[in-house]
Amino acid sequence: xxxVKDLHASxxxxxxxxxxxxxxxxxxxxxxMGPNGSGKSTxxxxxxxxxxxxxxRGRVLYQGQDLLAMTPxxxxxxxxxxxxxxxxxxxxxSNVYFLKAALNAIRKHRGQSELDAMDFLSxxxxxxxxxxIDESLVKRAVNEGFSxxxxxxxxxxxxxxxxxxxxxxxxxxxxxxxxxxxxxxGGVNQLRTPERAIVLVTHYQRLLDYIxxxxxxxLLDGRIVKSGDKELARELExxxxxxxxxxAAP
Amino acid sequence: xxxxxxxxxxxxxxxxxxxxxxxxxxxxxxFEAFAAGRSTPEPAWLxxxxxxxxxxxxxxxxxxxxxxxxxxTSVAPIARTAFRRPAPGEGSGxxxxxxxxxxxxxxxxxxxxxxxxxxxxxxxxxITPEGGLQICSLADVLSREPERLRSHLGRVVSDGASxxxxxNAAFFEDGAFVFIPPGLAVDKPIHLVFMSSxxxxxxxxxxxxxxxxxxxRGSQVQIVESYAGVxxxxxxxxxxxxxxxxxxxxxxxxxxQRESEAAFHVxxxxxxxxxxxxxxxxxxxxxxxxxxxxxxxxFADEGGxxxxxxxxxxxxxxxxxxxxVIDHAHPHCTSRELYKGILDGKSxxxxxxxxxxxxxxxxxxxxxxxxxxxxxxxALVDSVPQLEILASDVKCKHGSTTGxxxxxxxxxxxxxxxxxxxxxSLLVCAFASDVVGRVRIPAVKAGIERHLRExxxxxxxxxxxxxxx
Numbered sequence: 086x087x088x089v090k091d092l093h094a095s096x097x098x099x100x101x102x103x104x105x106x107x108x109x110x111x112x113x114x115x116x117x118m119g120p121n122g123s124g125k126s127t128x129x130x131x132x133x134x135x136x137x138x139x140x141x142r143g144r145v146l147y148q149g150q151d152l153l154a155m156t157p158x159x160x161x162x163x164x165x166x167x168x169x170x171x172x173x174x175x176x177x178x179s180n181v182y183f184l185k186a187a188l189n190a191i192r193k194h195r196g197q198s199e200l201d202a203m204d205f206l207s208x209x210x211x212x213x214x215x216x217x218i219d220e221s222l223v224k225r226a227v228n229e230g231f232s233x234x235x236x237x238x239x240x241x242x243x244x245x246x247x248x249x250x251x252x253x254x255x256x257x258x259x260x261x262x263x264x265x266x267x268x269x270x271g272g273v274n275q276l277r278t279p280e281r282a283i284v285l286v287t288h289y290q291r292l293l294d295y296i297x298x299x300x301x302x303x304l305l306d307g308r309i310v311k312s313g314d315k316e317l318a319r320e321l322e323x324x325x326x327x328x329x330x331x332x333a334a335p
Numbered sequence: 336x337x338x339x340x341x342x343x344x345x346x347x348x349x350x351x352x353x354x355x356x357x358x359x360x361x362x363x364x365x366f367e368a369f370a371a372g373r374s375t376p377e378p379a380w381l382x383x384x385x386x387x388x389x390x391x392x393x394x395x396x397x398x399x400x401x402x403x404x405x406x407x408t409s410v411a412p413i414a415r416t417a418f419r420r421p422a423p424g425e426g427s428g429x430x431x432x433x434x435x436x437x438x439x440x441x442x443x444x445x446x447x448x449x450x451x452x453x454x455x456x457x458x459x460x461x462i463t464p465e466g467g468l469q470i471c472s473l474a475d476v477l478s479r480e481p482e483r484l485r486s487h488l489g490r491v492v493s494d495g496a497s498x499x500x501x502x503n504a505a506f507f508e509d510g511a512f513v514f515i516p517p518g519l520a521v522d523k524p525i526h527l528v529f530m531s532s533x534x535x536x537x538x539x540x541x542x543x544x545x546x547x548x549x550x551x552r553g554s555q556v557q558i559v560e561s562y563a564g565v566x567x568x569x570x571x572x573x574x575x576x577x578x579x580x581x582x583x584x585x586x587x588x589x590x591x592q593r594e595s596e597a598a599f600h601v602x603x604x605x606x607x608x609x610x611x612x613x614x615x616x617x618x619x620x621x622x623x624x625x626x627x628x629x630x631x632x633x634f635a636d637e638g639g640x641x642x643x644x645x646x647x648x649x650x651x652x653x654x655x656x657x658x659x660v661i662d663h664a665h666p667h668c669t670s671r672e673l674y675k676g677i678l679d680g681k682s683x684x685x686x687x688x689x690x691x692x693x694x695x696x697x698x699x700x701x702x703x704x705x706x707x708x709x710x711x712x713x714a715l716v717d718s719v720p721q722l723e724i725l726a727s728d729v730k731c732k733h734g735s736t737t738g739x740x741x742x743x744x745x746x747x748x749x750x751x752x753x754x755x756x757x758x759x760s761l762l763v764c765a766f767a768s769d770v771v772g773r774v775r776i777p778a779v780k781a782g783i784e785r786h787l788r789e790x791x792x793x794x795x796x797x798x799x800x801x802x803x804x
Binding site for chain 1: 742748754755796
């Protein structure tokens with residue numbers, strides 16, 4: 086599904102990713118862990134195509150296609166989804182209608198029929214339940230006046246609507262209390278399917294108690310220095326990242 | 336001290352004397368022809384007013400950037416154009432279809448009175464009788480019962496308006512007169528349409544429509560003024576609108592300026608509010624090559640409410656200048672002001688908003704907000720909020736921001752699959768939506784939204800349109 090090969094990327098002239106390799110198959114959940122500044126969010130942003138990063142070396146293949154050559158919207162239409170660490174408030178833009186436009190652009194691209202307003206609203210009803218988000222909330226302006234937890238739930242709600250083959254969740258656990266975390270994780274778990282690949286970017290092991298990953302990677306100073314199963318996450322929780330730092334040195 | 340004497344005393348030159356002599360002389364000559372050509376005699380007081388106005392204009396000339404009120408807007412392109420007054424009948428080429436394009440596509444349900452080149456076009460107007468409501472041609476009222484207008488017509492120029500208002504006072508022939516009798520809540524909105532034709536002669540044309548609206552005690556009404564021109568036509572529309580709200584009256588006003596891309600527009604609106612009256616204004620400056628709009632409001636008694644909303648959207652080399660004055664001359668009045676600007680290309684925008692809280696105007700509550708969105712590096716906006724508070728026990732605040740499209744919001748939309756051009760346009764429409772959304776006449780709101788959409792790329796998709804709140 087996703088293949089990252091020797092990816093180097095910089096922002097404002099500073100190299101942040103220094104040769105990342107990653108292979109994620111359909112049906113798998115991979116966790117990318119690492120301390121602040123290790124490059125986790127940069128990796129998520131480069132996969133989604135956020136402007137402002139320069140890829141200096143390496144490739145990112147998605148379903149065999151060169152992802153880096155595509156605009157962010159083309160990636161979305163191909164099925165790449167990014168759940169934002171900091172979802173953006175957009176006053177004046179309807180959350181649900183912008184999502185309808187997005188979904189129909191994607192469906193059209195996939196050769197599926199577009200949904201009419203009735204079908205779309207019943208889809209909204211169904212998916213809102215998944216993350217226990219109020220229907221009236223999702224009909225407001227995008228994230229405007231939402232609490233931190235509501236914003237994160239809205240991200241997973243959007244993911245559920247758009248049904249992407251590849252979802253990258255950037256620190257979806259940050260800023261959530263334990264109840265909200267359970268709800269968000271529950272939503273993600275219901276979206277785990279054999280067809281979908283999920284990449285969880287997280288700072289803490291906590292999220293992985295609720296979304297159990299197939300593979301855990303440790304990102305340190307722009308490189309994946311260790312990969313393992315869910316036990317690796319527990320070890321990191323107990324020992325911190327310091328014991329791995331020696332292996333991060335070039 | 337007049338500007339002329341300031342020059343004499345060695346101050347900064349306020350205009351180029353050689354140039355303005357010929358310009359003002361031209362208008363004087365025009366004025367003589369205008370006065371001589373009038374078939375029906377006007378009352379002496381009006382003739383005197385016109386004489387005084389043209390004399391004042393001759394004395395002051397066109398405003399220059401050396402004047403505080405005009406420092407951001409050069410009217411040199413207007414000053415150097417030799418406009419001509421179109422002959423009656425020249426605008427007869429304007430058809431119902433031309434008006435319909437600016438009449439909200441037939442969706443507007445209400446009274447409509449149309450003026451072409453500043454003169455009534457009865458064939459294009461449709462007014463149905465409604466409980467003593469009067470909507471008619473100002474020229475008509477002047478010929479039949481001129482005394483009704485006497486107290487109004489002289490007023491504007493004494494309010495310190497610019498020499499454009501002097502030109503209007505000297506040359507106006509017609510415009511709308513709207514009288515809402517005391518206590519009447521007008522059922523349907525009233526649309527005043529001012530169209531400029533292409534004329535039949537070679538030179539650019541000029542018109543000076545004058546509108547007087549009197550909302551009687553406790554009356555209620557919605558009025559829309561449209562200014563538009565035949566596409567490509569070059570002209571100057573120099574409009575003056577005077578609105579009086581008697582005690583307890585409520586008036587919701589909307590100006591939709593969609594002049595042709597080659598046109599100049601100068602609009603001056605004076606509003607006087609009686610006790611506990613409510614005035615709400617939505618001003619959309621969307622067209623024209625060079626546009627200047629003044630709104631001059633006065634609380635003439637206690638307990639009034641005033642809301643001024645506005646949006647200008649310019650691109651290319653367009654220039655749009657708005658000056659507003661809200662005058663809290665009496666206690667217990669509330670004003671809210673929200674103006675927004677959208678600038679693309681090499682366009683230039685100006686917002687100068689003055690709120691004056693006079694001595695003794697306690698319990699004044701005034702808010703002013705100005706927000707501007709720059710879509711290109713070459714666009715430029717000047718925003719000058721001015722708060723002058725001479726009273727105590729008041730609540731006043733103002734804020735002004737100018738910025739570009741939010742790149743984080745743009746990426747957010749694109750990351751969900753919205754194409755870049757559509758995402759940009761969606762954000763621009765969203766920026767405008769809180770001003771446009773306040774318009775309560777559905778056809779007018781839809782017409783403005785349509786106009787904005789047509790200016791923006793990537794918004795043809797119906798679904799994207801629906802995403803604008």
